[in-house]
Amino acid sequence: MDRFIFLTVDGLSRGAVFAAFALALVLIWRGARLVNFSQGAMAAATTYIAYSVTTASGSYWLGLASAVAAGLVIGALTERLVMRRVDPSRPLNAVIAALGIVLVIQAVLGILYGSAYRAMDVPFSRRPLSIGGQAVLSPYDLFVFVTVAIVMIALGLMFTRTGVGLKMRAAAFNPDMARLLGVDVGRMLTLSWALAGAVGGLAALLVVPTELGAHPHATDLVFVYAFTAAVVGGLDSPVGAVGGGLCVGLVLSYVSGYSGSDLSAVVILAVLTVVLLVRPAGLLSRPAARQV
């Protein structure tokens, strides 16, 4: 039972990060109808920025703030400089351009920082607190849950309660109609990318310090798992992304905890296959358009 609780909390904590990262993918998918394959590399870059700022200033929080700010800037720049210029009638080209951005970012980081892992610190202890003699949750896990929850609530409020959020939804839902209604669709798209950059950067900053530290490739697997999470949940659904993220985190934790050898990737593939065979557009997709 001990072990089950431990694995569950550990899985949920990582799952929350995957969920936030998947949310970033959903943001761009809803706005631009494309999967941002450069999300991981963008987050690697913001992680390095947090590392540099924290090292220079000694403050974790300043590093966190600059990572989020840098995420906004990198996201917006990616959209303005590259994605906007890619022929929109060929979504595959957008995928390839994103992969190009991955290579460029990773190469630049490699040249600037070298290939050593840079250890990063966390602001709260990672030792689990005991409740009634049962080790449950560490302060850092709590920090992760709270941060991810704040991000989700803030995004939810923004999309339902603010003018900008409603405009973004309109631009994503029906660009032509939104344009007629006077919404600057291009600007809304840039905003989606900026937000996604910030959310992805924040998510990466929650997980990278608990692993090997900053590295040009530190977020590669985070991206893969988050992408899986987003696909499981349905790329159109923010709630699905969160559910998918938690689910992927738990599966990873249980499999590597309970099975002798590390089959986590195989199990992820199995989950994905089953989900997609039953619901080809993810668990929380709306019913597909009528087919002939």
Place this chain on the structure above:
Amino acid sequence: MLDRLARHRLARHLLIAVVAGAGLVALTYALPPFRNYQLATMAAYLCATAGLTVLVGLSGQLSLGHGALMATGAYACALTSAELGDAGVTAPLLLLGPLVAAIVAAAVVGGVVGLAGARLHGPYLAGLTLTLTIVVPAITTTFADQLGGDQGLSVLVEPAPAGLGIAFPLERWQAWIACTAALLTMLLLANLTGSRFGRELRAVRDDEVAARLAGIDVGRTKVVVFVVSAAAAGLGGGILAVLTQSVSPGAFSLAFSLFLLMAVVIGGTGSLAGAVWGALLLVALPELTALLSDNLATSPRLAERLDGNLSLLVFGLVLIVVTIVLPTGLQGLFSSAAGRLRRPSRPSPVDLTHQPTTDTEPTDAQHTSTP
């Protein structure tokens, strides 16, 4: 009438393949061993990029897992060659048997993925195939006793037949094997895309609903093209295993799958000729950029950082620029340049009515179908 045309097309393609083959044989005599090895590697990649370009360009299905399919072929090849070697089988069966096994194994895996893929759209299929790629190392570690874990397996390869002479370089023989496989793949795919099935593929890609109304079995078409594409990738993987005499999971990383896709796009999606350019690029670009970084590095520490990273940087920038400036890829550029050159001097109605890119390039209509 249609029958006769089809037969003519086959004959024509065969003739071209024979001429190309003869040219390649001559080429292998002109090249030093390392260039022959590169030519062979390129031919192995070409099997995979050609299959991938047909899948992505003609059927509109995006696969990020062709590296995993190549791995399937490579492992099948290695395991079969070990079995045959133990049984005392010698060339040519020791070469052909494993390659056939590579094709079959990859086709089976491709069939399974294709069955799932027939129901999925754009990013969902991409997600599934992406996961397929990251599963490869997990499987080889789990079945380390059979698949050799991280270290992989070695592949039993016999030297060039004695009939060719003792001084015949192994690399030339490898180039022959690989180029034969690549030519056969290209021949098959060229015939396939030019056939009725190719037209069905394009119809499905452009508008599934219309295709269904026209009596095309959409699901079957999608699965079949996935199997064909996977079989080509499997052959490429098998050839690669034969060339390198080894197979290991690290050779078929996620990055490799992505590079295959990039090669296809830079070459020109849907164009078999573009697949040739893509394969060439995969082989040549790392070497060219390494040359560049050798000339730029001034201090040892800078060299350590520039090495490798600079080539990634250049590759990335090329990718971005190509997708923005040349959405039809290199082959699109060459075709239109060739078209411009030809037109003023020899204004033939055929050239004018038939734009080089229209038959194999994806039309824009395809992409509006993504959800």
Place this chain on the structure above:
Amino acid sequence: MHSTRQPLRRPLAAVSSLGLILALGACGGGGDSAASTPGVTADSILVGTHQPLTGPAAAGYSTISPATKAYFDYVNSKGGVHGRKITYKVEDDGYNPATTQTVVRELVLKDKVFAIVNGLGTPTHTGVLDFLKTNKVPDLFVASGSRSWNQPEKYPTTFGFQADYTTEAKVQATYIEQNLPDEKVCFLGQDDDFGQDTLRGLTQILGEDGVAERQTYVTSNTNVAPQIGKLKAAGCEVVALATVPGFTALAVGTAARLEFAPQWISTSVGADYSTVAGALGDAAPLLEGFLSTNYLPSQFDDANPWVSLFKQINTDFNDDAPFTGNTVYGMTVGYLFVQALQQNGKELTRDSLLETIEDGGLDGPGLTALRFSADDHSGYGGAQMAKVTGSSQDYFGPVYTTDDGDTPVTEYTGEPTVPPTDGIPAA
């Protein structure tokens, strides 16, 4: 109708223009020298290597080849070996076996290197063994502790360098047996031959029952909490590690947050203090008391003449890069190669160099002798225990020697070597 012709005509054009490109490239690379030994002229020797300079595996390894190169540059500045200057061509393979295949062929077939020196990595190097053997290329001092390099009959040109994983583990197990006899010993290792060979050495000394809980990890899953949790639950008191440096740090860090503090004992691969402490950052004090084995001089041992020599070379020829265990490692490789060349004499062929190495005259900075002979191609034959105290990692106790088979572990009786005065091995 014309459209049906298109698909192949263009590929053909592409193939033929490609042929032209390749042929042009070929002309540039031509001009074979008439010299009988590839890569060797009257005043130069060209050798090559493959190293992971980029990619996830580059962390911790990319500083080795610059150190080797620095040692060669030092030797070159003193006139070279038998009048020949050494050029060391380093190719990046990103720890990708497919790239290794290409770059090693480029080195051998195009650049015509004399030998491959210190090719790094088990999966990467395994793939090129057959190729190097077919082309009779000396394949010296492979950078990995796998036992694969010691197969003189199958791969006569390949030589190891490191004390293999099994040897190191046997030394550790001997220490555990003598000093921590009643403790519960467990194991955390990478799920490949590195982990398996290490476990093999441990169980050989401690017995199958001597290693209670065994956990493995894969590098693609950076969360080791489930494994560490299991070790804690099993009540392990000693945990033997077969981990790469990043995962050593992860294991130690994760254990600390689970309030699990066993005695760690690691092979040299994952124990370099500077690397692991760097990965732990502020948590580096967790390494206090961390035990490990190694077979080369400690970077912290300023009294060691080898270390002072290498530090000087590092300052003069390596841009004064941070001095780590990798620097010692890389320069040791350079020293051994120069020593082999010196002992070989002026008349240098591939065969003669292999014979020279098999004669067993190499020693270098290592704590024990190298085991090279006609029927043994494994590297250093023993190790010594080291312990982290403060921010230093120092040796203690006797140097042990053994092999990867069932030879018992015994104390090494040889004298420690000292570097020649000018830092260049005698002819």
